[in-house]
């Protein structure tokens with residue numbers, strides 16, 4: 001406990017990159033973390049095959065629609081942080097994961113096309129909430145939009161406008177963004193955490209680390225708020 005699931009029906013929204021970085025940063029702080037790779041393309045299994053994952057970050061491969069609920073329950077009993085990376089789909093596996101979730105991150109690039117897809121993810125979360133509320137009236141499944149791949153240099157009008165729109169609709173958002181940084185891409189190329197990338201080959205590693213730490217810190221704050229509200 002708690003289980004955080006990344007959901008977006010849109011491929012390439014930044015789910016895997018964001019969840020891997022959060023998992024690695026939590027592990028760097030000494031936490032035991034399970035990161036479930038529920039994408040048939042196995043991006044996290046591939047990353048782990050490089051042999052540079054910290055011991056306290058357990059990547060659980062081969063998670064599918066049939067076994068995801070059991071795998072999440074097993075992981076939640078074993079470690080304090082469970083993260084789930086789903087493929088870009090709205091298929092049944094997402095519903096099965098949401099049934100086990102305590103918190104949902106909806107990664108979204110800063111464009112209106114992506115916002116439409118994020119809206120579908122929000123609908124999946126609220127449908128899940130409504131289904132459970134039939135039996136547990138106070139049940140809530142909190143979520144937050146996480147902007148990804150946003151300009152590292154400045155806030156674009158698109159992103160600023162989207163933030164305003166979402167705020168008006170009272171849709172929760174991470175203040176911190178996963179900025180567009182080459183270092184995040186390079187992690188998969190070299191199969192290494194940011195901290196182990198060769199800075200003579202990859203630019204901007206230090207700023208990417210600060211970015212990943214900030215997103216993780218905000219997640220921890222959000223999880224704490226949720227836990228306090230639930231108790």
Ligand SMILES: Nc1ncnc2c1ncn2[C@@H]1O[C@H](COP(=O)(O)OP(=O)(O)OP(=O)(O)O)[C@@H](O)[C@H]1O
Nearest residue numbers: 011012013014015016017088149178179180181184
């Ligand atoms: N913050 C970022 N900075 C730079 N590149 C990024 C960032 N986030 C994602 N990317 C790149 O965008 C592409 C898609 O990212 P990612 O695989 O994390 O998305 P996804 O939502 O998991 O996609 P899928 O739905 O296909 O699983 C990848 O090439 C990745 O390297």
Ligand SMILES: [Mg+2]
Nearest residue numbers: 015016039087
């Ligand atoms: Mg992915």
